[in-house]
Amino acid sequence: MENIANIFVKSIFIDNMIFAYFLGMCSYLAVSKTVKTSFGLGVAVAFMLTITVPINYLIENYLLCKGAMTWISPSFADVDLSFLTFIVFIAVVASMTQLVEMVVEKFSPSLYNSLGIFLPLIAVNCAILGGSLFMAERSYANVGEAAVFGFGSGIGWLLAIVSLAAIREKIKYSKIPKALDGLGIAFIIVGLMGLAFMGFMGIKL
Amino acid sequence: MQNKRKERIFLDPIFRNNPVTVQILGICSALAVTVKLQSAVVMALSLTFVVAFSNVIVSLLRKTIPGRIRIIVQLVVVAFLVILVDQFLKAYFFDISKQLSVFVGLIITNCIVMGRLEAFAMSNSPKRSLIDGLANGLGYGLILIVVAFFRELLGSGTIWNYQVVPQAFYDAGYMNNGLMIMPPMALIAVGLIVWIQRAHQQRKEEGK
Numbered sequence: 001m002e003n004i005a006n007i008f009v010k011s012i013f014i015d016n017m018i019f020a021y022f023l024g025m026c027s028y029l030a031v032s033k034t035v036k037t038s039f040g041l042g043v044a045v046a047f048m049l050t051i052t053v054p055i056n057y058l059i060e061n062y063l064l065c066k067g068a069m070t071w072i073s074p075s076f077a078d079v080d081l082s083f084l085t086f087i088v089f090i091a092v093v094a095s096m097t098q099l100v101e102m103v104v105e106k107f108s109p110s111l112y113n114s115l116g117i118f119l120p121l122i123a124v125n126c127a128i129l130g131g132s133l134f135m136a137e138r139s140y141a142n143v144g145e146a147a148v149f150g151f152g153s154g155i156g157w158l159l160a161i162v163s164l165a166a167i168r169e170k171i172k173y174s175k176i177p178k179a180l181d182g183l184g185i186a187f188i189i190v191g192l193m194g195l196a197f198m199g200f201m202g203i204k205l
Numbered sequence: 206m207q208n209k210r211k212e213r214i215f216l217d218p219i220f221r222n223n224p225v226t227v228q229i230l231g232i233c234s235a236l237a238v239t240v241k242l243q244s245a246v247v248m249a250l251s252l253t254f255v256v257a258f259s260n261v262i263v264s265l266l267r268k269t270i271p272g273r274i275r276i277i278v279q280l281v282v283v284a285f286l287v288i289l290v291d292q293f294l295k296a297y298f299f300d301i302s303k304q305l306s307v308f309v310g311l312i313i314t315n316c317i318v319m320g321r322l323e324a325f326a327m328s329n330s331p332k333r334s335l336i337d338g339l340a341n342g343l344g345y346g347l348i349l350i351v352v353a354f355f356r357e358l359l360g361s362g363t364i365w366n367y368q369v370v371p372q373a374f375y376d377a378g379y380m381n382n383g384l385m386i387m388p389p390m391a392l393i394a395v396g397l398i399v400w401i402q403r404a405h406q407q408r409k410e411e412g413k
Contacts, residue, residue: 019389021388022234022392025232025236026230026232083288086284086287087284090280090313090314094277129310129311133310133311137307177400179403184397184399184400185396186396187393190392191392192389195389198387198389
């Protein structure tokens with residue numbers, strides 16, 4: 001239990017997708033102009049991370065790793081399919097976004113209207129694939145931990161994009177040198193926010 | 206005329222229409238690998254390879270790919286090339302591949318690659334797509350190398366792992382700026398590059 005809480009807090013604050021690894025930066029900067037749309041995208045990312053990371057964990061550990069397929073037959077002990085990791089992960093991410101889009105459209109049209117336009121964007125969002133790749137690299141103990149990691153990273157991403165959007169909404173009223181306006185200042189704001197987030201480093205539960 | 210157009214395809218992405226600073230594409234990985242010059246160069250070369258060849262492959266296939274599933278087809282082509290790069294790095298440059306960790310894999314979702322495939326390769330001949338791919342890769346690499354150069358110089362006092370700040374400086378009280386190694390400084394560095402570039406362009410336009 002303690003371990004899970006630790007992973008959760010760590011993935012939100014210390015290993016924050018945006019501030020520590022710059023994942024999903026493209027859509028992060030492009031969509032963070034208003035709080036409302038950025039909240040929609042943030043929720044969609046958190047949602048997809050929570051779904052895809054555990055699925056990829058299962059695939060990684062029961063199909064792709066060296067000796068992972070022994071549960072089918074002991075003769076597969078030497079099979080190592082880990083070179084397929086990338087292509088399988090991206091296929092899972094792309095198909096899951098498609099699936100979720102269809103399910104949401106069918107069962108909750110109101111959610112689809114607010115979330116729908118972001119879902120196709122997400123298939124190529126680095127944060128989703130990055131979450132799975134980090135999960136593979138850090139080798140979590142079981143699928144629960146992987147799911148918590150995915151969920152925590154998603155929440156961290158949501159937090160980062162909403163706070164940036166709030167700052168950008170306010171900063172519109174300030175006088176910024178013309179050449180720095182827009183993209184340049186957004187970079188610097190994110191950098192300063194990242195510095196602030198570094199204060200969380202070393203927290204352990 | 207023909208030559209001039211080719212030149213523009215090549216030169217535009219490197220300076221005037223740089224994918225990183227102007228189009229805000231592919232920043233995700235651009236920043237994370239710029240602590241050391243060496244990893245930045247390897248990353249830039251890998252990305253250039255992937256963009257150039259996926260551009261060529263997709264451009265060759267562009268008439269046979271059905272419009273509805275083109276994203277999946279493009280992803281498969283890109284993933285295939287990225288696996289080649291990853292296996293190559295693991296075989297010959299194991300240390301660097303460890304340093305780059307997940308970021309090689311993330312080339313798959315790098316927006317530059319997908320963006321160029323959608324915007325250019327789907328509607329242009331293989332030869333021009335190759336030029337476009339190379340140019341975008343180089344434009345990306347240029348920013349990476351500039352950022353990495355300053356971060357490594359100021360952060361560790363080295364360039365390409367060679368000590369360049371003389372020992373006498375350290376004796377006199379000079380210290381490496383540890384902040385430059387931290388992730389947030391990459392963002393601020395790119396912000397400053399954007400600022401310089403835009404200011405420069407503005408002046409040029411006003412001068413016209």
